[in-house]
Amino acid sequence: MKEINNKLITILFVMLLPLGVMAADIKVGFVNSLKILDEAPQTKEAMDAWQSEFSPKKDKLITEQAKLKKLEEKLVRDGALMSSSERKVLERDIMNQQRDLRRNEEEYNEDLNIRRNEVLQEVQYKVMNVIHTMAKEENYDLIFSESGVVYFNESMDISDKVLSRLKK
Helix, strand or coil, rough: CHHHHHHHHHHHHHHHHHHHHHCCCCCCCCCHHHHHHHHHHHHHHHHHHHHHHHHHHHHHHHHHHHHHHHHHHHHHHHHHCHHHHHHHHHHHHHHHHHHHHHHHHHHHHHHHHHHHHHHHHHHHHHHHHHHHHHHHHHCEEEEECCCCEEEEEEEHHHHHHHHHHCCC
16 A cells, blocks of 8 residues: 555656646656566676575585484384384484474574575665666656655755745
């Protein structure tokens, strides 16, 4: 709902802007940030680096899962033939490894999400720098994205005027 409201406000603003400015030429642009993040070479490079960074940790989890599965299969296959104490030792070992595996998986997922967010934030920062640089070089007054205004020319800022009226 918020996204729809932002889009409506943006569309209305762009449509009504010429009425308020009258004779001034305004250069407006739109940036599809999802497309940029999907197609930017920096995103692919960052994601490849991120995946290779976590590949050994993922492989370790897969090895732990396989080891646990073998123990569980051994319990099912040989459990009836084991002595009570052997069975309890194996069951305890399985429970300990399950607990360790869950903890390691949670840690892996948490680290993975943190790193992915850091990587995406770095790419978003680069994208914003490119947008601002391009806007200044190509004399854009406003640039919008799906989420609202991503750049505006400072000459359009009326904050000081609003503050002066509020002070009256």
